[in-house]
Amino acid sequence: xxKLRIGVIGTGMIGSLHAGIYAANxxxxxxxxxxxxAERAAxxxxxxxxxxxxAMEALLDPAVVDAIAIATPETHxxxxxxxxxxxxxxxxxxxxxxxxxxxxxxxxxxLTAKKAYAAVNFILHADPRYASMxxxxxxxxxxxxxxxxxxxxxxxxxxxxxxxxxxxLSSTLIHDIEMVLAVNGTSVERVFSEAVVRACEGLDSHxxxxxxxxxxDGAVAIFETSWVQPPLQPEPLEPAFHVIGDGGSVIIEGxxxxxxxxxxxxxxxxxxxxxxxxPGGTGGALKASLDxxxxxLLAERPPLVGLKAARAAEAVVQAMKTSIATGMxxxxxxxxxx
Numbered sequence: 001x002x003k004l005r006i007g008v009i010g011t012g013m014i015g016s017l018h019a020g021i022y023a024a025n026x027x028x029x030x031x032x033x034x035x036x037x038a039e040r041a042a043x044x045x046x047x048x049x050x051x052x053x054x055a056m057e058a059l060l061d062p063a064v065v066d067a068i069a070i071a072t073p074e075t076h077x078x079x080x081x082x083x084x085x086x087x088x089x090x091x092x093x094x095x096x097x098x099x100x101x102x103x104x105x106x107x108x109x110x111l112t113a114k115k116a117y118a119a120v121n122f123i124l125h126a127d128p129r130y131a132s133m134x135x136x137x138x139x140x141x142x143x144x145x146x147x148x149x150x151x152x153x154x155x156x157x158x159x160x161x162x163x164x165x166x167x168x169l170s171s172t173l174i175h176d177i178e179m180v181l182a183v184n185g186t187s188v189e190r191v192f193s194e195a196v197v198r199a200c201e202g203l204d205s206h207x208x209x210x211x212x213x214x215x216x217d218g219a220v221a222i223f224e225t226s227w228v229q230p231p232l233q234p235e236p237l238e239p240a241f242h243v244i245g246d247g248g249s250v251i252i253e254g255x256x257x258x259x260x261x262x263x264x265x266x267x268x269x270x271x272x273x274x275x276x277x278x279p280g281g282t283g284g285a286l287k288a289s290l291d292x293x294x295x296x297l298l299a300e301r302p303p304l305v306g307l308k309a310a311r312a313a314e315a316v317v318q319a320m321k322t323s324i325a326t327g328m329x330x331x332x333x334x335x336x337x338x
Contacts (some may be wrong), residue, residue, distance in 0.1 A: 001015050002027075002296060002298075003027055003028065004027060004028050004029070004030055004067055004294050005029045005064070005065050005066045005067070006029070006030060006031065006065060006066065006068065006069065006294070007030070007031055007032045007033065007053070007059045007060075007064070007067075007068050007069070008032075008033045008044075008068075008069045008243075009034050009035070009060075009068060009071065009072060010032075010042070010070060010073075010076075010094075010151075010155070011034075011035040011037070011043075011044040012035075013072065014071045014094060015035070015044070015071035015072070016044045016170040017031055017282050017286060018069045018071050018290060019048045019050070019112075020281055020282055021281070021282050021287050021291070022048075022280075022294075023048040023049060023233070023291045024052065024280070024281045025290075025291060025294060026074050027294050027295070027298060030049075031048075031050065031051065031059075031064055031065055032045070032050055032051040032052065032053045032064070032065075032199075032206075033045050033050060033051075033052060033059075034053040034054075034055070034059045038052065038054070041053075045216070046210075046291070049219040055206055055236060056079075056080055056083070059284060060080065060083050060084055060087055061088060062087055062089060065089060066089070066090070066297070067069050067089060067091065067092070067293075068080070068084050068089050068090075068091050068216050068296055069092045069290070070084070070091055070092070070093050070094065071094045072094075072200045073166065074094075074095075074096050074097065074098055074099055074155035074170070075099060077098070077099065077101040077107070078103070078107045081093060081111060081116075081118070082107070082110055082114075083188055084116070085114040085116035085118075085239055090118075090119075091116065091119070092118075092119045092121055092140070093118060093120050093121065094112075094120075094121050095121070095122060095175075095310060095313075096166075096171070096174055096274045096314060096317070097310055097311070097314060098314070099166075099170075100318070101315060101317075101318040101337075103206075104309070104314045108307045108310075108311050111307060118303070118306065118307050119296070119304060119305065119306065120305045120306065120307065120309070120310035121286075121289055121293075122175060122179070122289075122302070122304075122309075122310070123175070123274065123285040124175050124176070124179045124285065125179070125289070125290055125304050126285045126286075126288035126304070127183070127273060127284075127285040130179060130241065130252065133183070133243060133250045133252060134179075134182060134183050135281075137243060137245070138183075141247075141248065142243065142245030142246075142248035142250060143244055143247025144219075144246050145183065145184055145219045145244070146219055146220075146244050146245055146246055147220050147221065147222070147242075147243075147244045148183070148184070148219070148221035148222070148241075149222050149224075149240065149242040150177075150180055150223050150224070150239075150242075151176075151224045151225070151238070151240040151241075152172050152173055152176055152224075152225045152235070152237065152239045152240060153227075153229060153238040153239075154172060154225075154227040154229070154238075155227065155228075155229045155230060155231045155233055155236060156199065156228055156230065156231065157231045158227040159200065159205075159207070159228070160173065163199075163203045163205045164203065166181060166205070167203075167204055167206070168200075168207075168208075168209060168225055168226070168227055169206075169317045170317055171227070172225055172227065173209065173223055173225040173317075174313050174314070174317055176225075176241065177223065177313045177316050177317060178305070178310070179241065180213070180221050180223075181309070181312055181316065182305075182309060183243060184215050184217070184219055184221075186215045186216040186217040186219070187215070187332070187334050188213055188214070188215060188312075188315075188316055188336070189214050189215060189216050189332060190213070190331050191211075191212070191214075191316060191320055191329065191330065191331050191338075192211065192212050192328075192329040192330070193209060193210070193211035193320040193321075193323040193324045193329045195207075195208065195209045195324045196209075199228065202319065206324065207226060207227070207228050208224075208225065208227075208228060209225050209226070209320065210223070210224050211320050212330070223320075232266065234267055234269045235254060235256055235269040235271070236255075236271050237255050237274065238254065238255070239253075239254065239255055240252065240253050240254070240275075254269065255269075255271045255272065255273035256270055256271065256272055256273075257273060269318070271284075272284065273285055274286060274303060276285070289304065294303050309313075311336065312330035312336050315332065315336035315337060316332070316336075317338065318335065318338050319338040322338050
């Protein structure tokens, strides 16, 4: 196979970026998109020069596509994923995989039983800084890991747009949780979390969270996340990732990669890392991650991040939520179950 026929299910913000990236990839043929919101799907189809499908089942046809990207909200992710697996269609799933660990386990169990090719889109692995850091740590470049600090702060635009159907941990911090787990490489033993709930009162989410994690090898991690800053904060998404070893350290800060812009209207640090709008289309880690999905499929290589790693991150998210609800540390079993 020289060119991958691919479709996109879900044409919200992230799904529309998926469609644009596949349409621009010379190794892809974007054959169509589907969304419950037909008008939105038609708009994305028009902008990417592809077809809007009236039914999900029609797009999920091995005679039509070689692969599918599922970028729906997590509340609508299982049905297309299971149908794709039943029909032998490889898939790229956006995270999280469900609204609870039981839902995640059900989906992961069924996809595993069906031997589905399922990649999960944790884009930090496609960010050169994080990939280089992970390689350096794996090679022993900073000795044994001792501690981690991971931060991901967004503005209240995230709260306004996403808190009604997802939550801060599952939508935002899960990226850093999965990366810390991947870099440390040992199982989580204990989790303790505290949260602030003000604007999210009445919603199944939190304004801000601070959590600690202890690993089986004795290393510890601190996580911090929030979506309370004003939308005019200079950097729309302010991440950090620090790894301290007994022989050195790696420090990653920000998503602007040093770019600062001053105009008559505003001072900004534009996001040049995650999915920047470049003259040639969407770039950054999202594009690199989707391109890797295509390349891995065409070369018959395993996913960059698979179901097992995704499930491990979801288990830590669940442990953090349980700790917030009970006010107590949560012990995590070796299989990742709180």
